[in-house]
Amino acid sequence: MITRNVAFSFILALGFVGICLASVLARSADLVGAGFPDRVAGVGTGLILALFSNVLAKRIAGTPAPGKDGARRFMGLAMVLAGLVYAGAFLLAPVELAPRIGVAVVVIAMIVTAIRFLAGGKASRSDPGED
Structure with a gap:
C-alpha cells in the first residue's frame, strides 16, 4: 500500500522537508x-x-x-519500535544526547534482527517445523 503509492511517498517527503524548513525559519526568527x-x-x-x-x-x-x-515479523516489530524510540529520544532527551540514543537503538534493533534471521535460518535447516 504505502510503498506502491509513489505519490504518497512523494507528498510525505515534501511535507517532511517543508516542516523542517519551517522549523529552521522559525529558529532564524527567534x-x-x-x-x-x-x-x-x-x-x-x-x-x-x-x-x-x-x-x-x-x-x-x-x-x-x-x-x-x-523473522520478518520480528524485523517489522523491532524496527517500528526502534523508530518510535528514535522519535521519543528526540522529543524527550536533551538535544545533544538524542542522536546518540536514537542511532544506538536503531543499530541494536538491526543487530538483533540479523541474529534472529541467522537463528531462524539454522533452525529451519534442522527442523522446518520450528518458528
Missing part, C-alpha cells in the same frame, strides 16, 4: 529555541522509520522459506 529544528527533524525521521519499517518487512524480496516468516 520564535523557538536553538534545538527545535533538530528535534523536529529527529521526531520526523523516527516516525517515518516506524511507518515504513512494517511495510518493508512484508516486502522483502525472495521466496518464502520455512522459519523466515517469524
Whole structure:
C-alpha cells in the first residue's frame, strides 16, 4: 500500500522537508529555541522509520522459506519500535544526547534482527517445523 503509492511517498517527503524548513525559519526568527529544528527533524525521521519499517518487512524480496516468516515479523516489530524510540529520544532527551540514543537503538534493533534471521535460518535447516 504505502510503498506502491509513489505519490504518497512523494507528498510525505515534501511535507517532511517543508516542516523542517519551517522549523529552521522559525529558529532564524527567534520564535523557538536553538534545538527545535533538530528535534523536529529527529521526531520526523523516527516516525517515518516506524511507518515504513512494517511495510518493508512484508516486502522483502525472495521466496518464502520455512522459519523466515517469524523473522520478518520480528524485523517489522523491532524496527517500528526502534523508530518510535528514535522519535521519543528526540522529543524527550536533551538535544545533544538524542542522536546518540536514537542511532544506538536503531543499530541494536538491526543487530538483533540479523541474529534472529541467522537463528531462524539454522533452525529451519534442522527442523522446518520450528518458528
